[in-house]
Amino acid sequence: MNSSQPAQQSDQPPVRPPVQPIPVIVLSGFLGSGKTTLLNHLLGNRGGTRIGVVVNDFGSIEIDAMAVAGQVGDSMVSLGGGCLCCAVDGSELDAYLEKLSAPVHRIDVIVIEASGLAEPQEMIRMLVASENPAIRYGGLVQVVDAAEFDATRAKHPETDRHLAVADLVVLNKTDRAEPAALTRIACELAALCPGTPVVAADHGRIDPELLFDRRPWTETRGQLSFEDLISQARESGAGEEDSGHEDHTGHAHTLYDSTEFVSEQALNPRRFIDFLDRRPAGLYRIKGYVHFGVPGHEERYEVHAVGRFLRFVPGPWGRGEPRRSQLVLIGAGTDGPALLGELEACREPAPQHAPPESMWGVLRYVDRPARPADEPEPEPHEFVADPEEP
Numbered sequence: 001m002n003s004s005q006p007a008q009q010s011d012q013p014p015v016r017p018p019v020q021p022i023p024v025i026v027l028s029g030f031l032g033s034g035k036t037t038l039l040n041h042l043l044g045n046r047g048g049t050r051i052g053v054v055v056n057d058f059g060s061i062e063i064d065a066m067a068v069a070g071q072v073g074d075s076m077v078s079l080g081g082g083c084l085c086c087a088v089d090g091s092e093l094d095a096y097l098e099k100l101s102a103p104v105h106r107i108d109v110i111v112i113e114a115s116g117l118a119e120p121q122e123m124i125r126m127l128v129a130s131e132n133p134a135i136r137y138g139g140l141v142q143v144v145d146a147a148e149f150d151a152t153r154a155k156h157p158e159t160d161r162h163l164a165v166a167d168l169v170v171l172n173k174t175d176r177a178e179p180a181a182l183t184r185i186a187c188e189l190a191a192l193c194p195g196t197p198v199v200a201a202d203h204g205r206i207d208p209e210l211l212f213d214r215r216p217w218t219e220t221r222g223q224l225s226f227e228d229l230i231s232q233a234r235e236s237g238a239g240e241e242d243s244g245h246e247d248h249t250g251h252a253h254t255l256y257d258s259t260e261f262v263s264e265q266a267l268n269p270r271r272f273i274d275f276l277d278r279r280p281a282g283l284y285r286i287k288g289y290v291h292f293g294v295p296g297h298e299e300r301y302e303v304h305a306v307g308r309f310l311r312f313v314p315g316p317w318g319r320g321e322p323r324r325s326q327l328v329l330i331g332a333g334t335d336g337p338a339l340l341g342e343l344e345a346c347r348e349p350a351p352q353h354a355p356p357e358s359m360w361g362v363l364r365y366v367d368r369p370a371r372p373a374d375e376p377e378p379e380p381h382e383f384v385a386d387p388e389e390p
């Protein structure tokens, strides 16, 4: 990508939203724990979200079910509705991430299914150190086989190390374990990865919203608007079905509560970080925008949390966009009014007097600034319609 290219000459330059790096989520877990099953579930329930997938082989991905649209090239497959899938070994990962993150594909999120024997720390290190400005590390999801938990830990002590760096743990195969065993495992997980949310599932059926924002099927391009986030949260919170394209049988939507918070006033960065640091383990996902209004930091801060993983992405406000904070909080068993009360307490009536160092806590979680909307595009065809789009 070359951001120093001159802008294309045009009388009426199109208004473009800021381009944000694509989150890359690592899906890890011991052999047979259910990673591919979970990935298939995500692919089948992604709404209009465009998912880039990196797997070790295509064997177990339900490519047929996804209606393959055609080969994109090399070992990449374009799946109907906007998924891309590629099969790689470790050494090729960088190259494939570069391909998947090419603007022409308009991918919203990339999921890497790590091999059952992979060290997720290595992958995280590689992603964090990546010089590809189009991607950012988006968190580690560790899949645990409830039926094999003890045996796996006994044979593979490294499992504990993997759990310690997880942002979200999926306790899978709950259908194969007794309730008492599940309770004991949940306690052991709480000790192994304190504060990390643990989501119970069978056949990997978790709410995809825990990992990424699901676009409505009708939306095929552009950035996800906050209205979309709100409407998606409403859909999942109310357990309503989407447009009929998806089979929601057995989905976990109804298990999750969603809480919306809007503030016309700025939020105090220290109090907000304190709120995030203390967020309950059942609060799996937070997304939205925050206005801090601290001198020198008046940008819009997109906030993105998956489990314990937290990222802020600063970017410009849209023209005429009101300076306000808007958040959607999704969790299980969370106390909505209490969360709202805590967020109310983060309001800051005089942000202009806040010292710049009050932003340090936030800046710890900033990867890199988003490219401003008025900077030249890296590629001329970024928003060209996809001929494969239905």
Ligand SMILES: Nc1nc2c(ncn2[C@@H]2O[C@H](COP(=O)(O)OP(=O)(O)OP(=O)(O)O)[C@@H](O)[C@H]2O)c(=O)[nH]1
Residues within 6 Å of the ligand: 029, 030, 031, 032, 033, 034, 035, 036, 037, 038, 060, 115, 116, 117, 172, 173, 174, 175, 176, 201, 202, 203, 204
């Ligand atoms: N009973 C039960 N079986 C499951 C569940 N999840 C996955 N399985 C089965 O477990 C087996 C392994 O699942 P995969 O999704 O292939 O596991 P994986 O982690 O991708 O496996 P590797 O790629 O070998 O590491 C398959 O036969 C799945 O159908 C579950 O929740 N309950």
